[in-house]
Amino acid sequence: MASVLIADDHAMLRAGLRLYLEQDPAISCIAESATGAGTLEQLRAAPYDLLILDINMPDCSGIDVLRQVRAVHPHTRVLVLSGFAEQQYAVNALRAGASGYLAKDQRPEELRRAVHTVLAGKRYVSEMVNEALLSPGATAGQPLHASLSQREFQIMCKIARGRSVSQIAVELSISVKTVSTYRARILEKMNMENNAALTAYALRNELLQ
Numbered sequence: 556m557a558s559v560l561i562a563d564d565h566a567m568l569r570a571g572l573r574l575y576l577e578q579d580p581a582i583s584c585i586a587e588s589a590t591g592a593g594t595l596e597q598l599r600a601a602p603y604d605l606l607i608l609d610i611n612m613p614d615c616s617g618i619d620v621l622r623q624v625r626a627v628h629p630h631t632r633v634l635v636l637s638g639f640a641e642q643q644y645a646v647n648a649l650r651a652g653a654s655g656y657l658a659k660d661q662r663p664e665e666l667r668r669a670v671h672t673v674l675a676g677k678r679y680v681s682e683m684v685n686e687a688l689l690s691p692g693a694t695a696g697q698p699l700h701a702s703l704s705q706r707e708f709q710i711m712c713k714i715a716r717g718r719s720v721s722q723i724a725v726e727l728s729i730s731v732k733t734v735s736t737y738r739a740r741i742l743e744k745m746n747m748e749n750n751a752a753l754t755a756y757a758l759r760n761e762l763l764q
Contacts, residue, residue, distance in 0.1 A: 556583035557674050558602070562594040562620070563587075563609040563636070568659075572607065575663055581671065591615040598628050605674055608653075610637040610644050618644075618651055618709050619726070625652035632673045636666075639761060645680070650705040655679030698760060699745045707744070710737045714750050715757035 559582055561569050569587045576582050586603070588594040591612040598606070606624060610617035621633055632654040637644055645656040654673040657666060672679040700708055713723045720738065724731045738750075747753055757763050 557581055557604040558584040558586075559605045559607060559670075560586045560588060560594065560597060560603040561607045562589075562591075562612065562617075563607075564589050564611075564613045565609075572666075575666065576670070579667065579670070581674070589613070591617070591620040594620055595623060595627075598624065598631060602628070603631050605670065606631050606633045607670075608633055608635050610635055610639060610648065616709070616712065618648065618705075618712075621648065621651050621653055622709075632676075634669055634673050634679065644762070646701060647703075647705050647708040649678070649680065651709075699756070700760070700762070702744050703741060707737055707741050710734065711741050711745075711753055712757065712762055714738060714741075715754045715763060717754070 559576060561572050561576075563569050563572070566589070569589075573585050573587065576585055586597060586601075588597055591614050594606070594608070594612070597603075608617050608620060608624075612620060617635065617637075621635070624631055624633055633652065634655045634657060635644070635648045635653045636657050636659060637648075638659045648656050655669050655678060657669045657679065669679040700711065703711060710723060710727075713726070718726070720731055720734045723734045727734070741753070742748065745753070745756070747756065
């Protein structure tokens, strides 16, 4: 019997997920969280077998939450649930340690399959995402940001949201110089000249809330 923590800032979605998962005899306990900080606090208070995590939390990035969960709670498997299409976030979420990535527009039956796959210790991915994970970089048909490492992608999204280099350094507990190095590498890989270009790209590709 598995315990599940649902982390999403939309109360109706959490309620719907809970109602569906309560019908699953393999799940014994279901809890909810509406924020990234609340999610980490609940994981500190009690162990959970599975965290169903929205990629966009109101107080921080779901990727940031994912990284902390993998570092501090390695036995908790994470299934990322997102309104963004797979090609936008899936590869980076999986490289950051997620056990699976599921788009919110999938059928309920697919959620059940994803949950059981992840709880069984396997990785839930679509064929397209699996091919992208095996690729060393961006290939034809993939977006520019597919060429970024997980950390580069994380910093790119923060830059696109208007975070300064010093703010990013504090949030990620790294030096300003390191952030600046990452920024230069990101701009070079994506063939862009400044932060404004990164923001425009992120908006076009729906990488921001």
